[in-house]
Amino acid sequence: MNRITLEGKLLFATVIVAFLTLVLTASALIPTYASYRSTHDNLLAVERFRQVLEAATRMSAERGPANDVMAIEPGSDALAMERLTNFRRISDLALEALDEPIAVEISSSSPDLQKALADTRDQLRKARGAVDRVAVTPLAERRPEDVQAAIGEMIEVIDTFQAVVDWHVEAFTSGRPELTAPFLTGRMISDMREYGGRAASQIMGPIATRQPLRDSHVTDASRTIGRLLELRTLMQGQKVITDHDALSADLMEDVDTIFFRSGLNLVNILIEQGKISGDYSISAVDLTRDYVPTLRPLERLRTLFLDDVVKRYRAQHDAASYRLSVIAVITASALAVLFMLFRSIRLHMLDPLLTARRQIIALAEGGGITNLETISKAPEMRSLFEALELLGGKLDERAEYEARLKMQAEKDGLTGVWNRRALEGFGKAPSEREEDVCLMLIDIDHFKTVNDTYGHLTGDAVLIEIAALLQSAMRPGDIVARYGGEEFAVLVPTSDLANTMDFAEELRSRIQAHVIRDAETGIDLSITVSIGVASSRGGADGWRPLVASADEALYCAKKKGRNRICVFGGEADWDITASALIPFRARRAASL
Known part of the structure; x- marks a missing residue:
């Protein structure tokens, strides 16, 4: 009072x-x-x-x-x-x-x-x-x-x-x-x-x-x-x-x-x-x-x-x-001095304890604190504010460390796109509308030959550029991730399979038209990809069948000569994708 x-x-x-x-x-x-x-x-x-x-x-x-x-x-x-x-x-x-x-x-x-x-x-x-x-x-x-x-x-x-x-x-x-x-x-x-x-x-x-x-x-x-x-x-x-x-x-x-x-x-x-x-x-x-x-x-x-x-x-x-401007400036300056005087007195005499209370509440609720260096403090309050600064710094370090860990857990360290774990989280997450989603699995053709011929550094550069091309082509809502090795995945939140096929063809054509120069040898590399596309219900129950279907379609594209797109269940690929009686991995082993 x-x-x-x-x-x-x-x-x-x-x-x-x-x-x-x-x-x-x-x-x-x-x-x-x-x-x-x-x-x-x-x-x-x-x-x-x-x-x-x-x-x-x-x-x-x-x-x-x-x-x-x-x-x-x-x-x-x-x-x-x-x-x-x-x-x-x-x-x-x-x-x-x-x-x-x-x-x-x-x-x-x-x-x-x-x-x-x-x-x-x-x-x-x-x-x-x-x-x-x-x-x-x-x-x-x-x-x-x-x-x-x-x-x-x-x-x-x-x-x-x-x-x-x-x-x-x-x-x-x-x-x-x-x-x-x-x-x-x-x-x-x-x-x-x-x-x-x-x-x-x-x-x-x-x-x-x-x-x-x-x-x-x-x-x-x-x-x-x-x-x-x-x-x-x-x-x-x-x-x-x-x-x-x-x-x-x-x-x-x-x-x-x-x-x-x-x-x-x-x-x-x-x-x-x-x-x-x-x-x-x-x-x-x-x-x-x-x-x-x-x-x-x-x-x-x-x-x-x-x-x-x-x-x-x-x-x-x-x-x-x-x-008129001079008089206005003089008046404004005089009023500003009065305001600053009032603010200074209030800051040094009335606010330190209230400020400390607000900062402690903010820290307790997980929020940040203001820059305490800008708050004028009486000598008696200096220790309290120094403690608040130290506590705020420690909490900031912890939050930064947790964010870095989360980023490392969900982002691919080489390409910067989402990793497989994050992709599975997106795919298994419940959606507001129970609609089908589409999944593309994209495999770089003959990637092992690139590594064997030009070295793993060139291979890494190819992965980085392909990831960048895919990321730049994504539309609102699309998710691109590195699925493993030379494979990428694109999750499309739509049940329109025909539209997704057109999008996949756009990605394949863009990658085929892109030239990657080897930094060591100066040789230009032309890279192609094979893409498998599938569509089914998303969520935790539908994710594994969706991945299996897209993997099946990817195998179809690679078996047909690579640098192409296959869709799971499409009539053109019936001889490969419709044979559900033969396990996929067994058929792949039989073809090697």
Whole structure:
């Protein structure tokens, strides 16, 4: 009773100290965890927004191959159709990625996201249908307004998708003002890429049909170019890549040089040509080929910007995670010290006698004992535990010796398989179901010749390899044993004699195909075996008749020329195995 009271007091004191430690830790852990959750959600939000802008870019890029197929004769360019198919598949995959649940807690008053995505898919199907109808129309019959209408449907896809972009901007920046700037900048760069592609698309219809530009074409293209110039002005002086002023400047220089000065200049030239006539300096296909590469600086700008944003928020997340981990480790360490202190006191003051009692009971019941070296012992208890260690060691030695004796009594010392005594134990053991079992007796052919020619060491090697081959072929429940000399036995727990015969033939063939090399002479030995198979009731009463029947069948196999299988009672062996009136040993003596 005193022991329990003392242990209870010790436990109570430990719990109080642990509680106070947790209270102090919580004052630092709670704000750190809040910071961790905030940076974690910001990182997920930025990665999600990158997927949204990527989907917008993929659908915008689909206009390029769509313009190509509307500028050529139907079926004249299989590669153009394949390219359009690939771009459509990429757009579909980008949209499918947005169907994944958002792992960030959000609050948005915008229309349902799924409805916005569904509207985008509907418009995308409508636009693709319009493109496909124009593409199958012979080039001479295509009207500029049909081509431009299909292009307008493709542009409308991006306008419809803006609801998805708006939803994410509002959902992620509401309550997270730190995301407003990178989201708006990312959207601005994405819009620049969209308007860049739209500027050429808006004059693609007349160019594809070699018709002059209408006022509406000129107005739309000029408005788009004006919007591009406004976006470029807003981007002026912005640091696109954090802590990399030179890289930001280089990116904007590429945008100005390659897109604004080269790409837009090409569009302006074509607009001026279209105002006069339909005699353009390049075809619609050539326009796509020459203009699309000028958009790549905008795509690279968007990609590097979003990568940099993700990198910055991942760094913030990692820093918060590190701080949280440090506090958690310190807390866990403090609690671990308290636990170890409680455990140490209990181990040295309360447990030695109880431990000794448990070990003595375990030894009395024939069980083992734990490693007493790991138990801290008071000086007064050292003699007792040393005695327990000595007693445990002696009992272990005895158990090991008994196991070794049992192994020697049941295992063949040369081959490692069961010996005859163990086999008889298995064969005579009562079974749960009174069913027949099958027994194979396997004799190595001409084994005496092997011993006489190559020596007993080679003979032993042959026995070892044959035993290994048999053991490796055994199925669950099968038992292989060395029956004596060059004979092995296989006990099969089944009454299916036909299946056992097939198994015996498999063993015979495997042994015949196996080559054994004599270690002394280097000569390869081909070994064959004769097998006798019998089936009868197992158990103590049926074991001896079963062995006699298998021995009879083995004699049959050897008399018929060896390297074969005989079954006791089989019609093919009736002349040998059915003559039960002549004792088996007498017939063998008569044949010698």
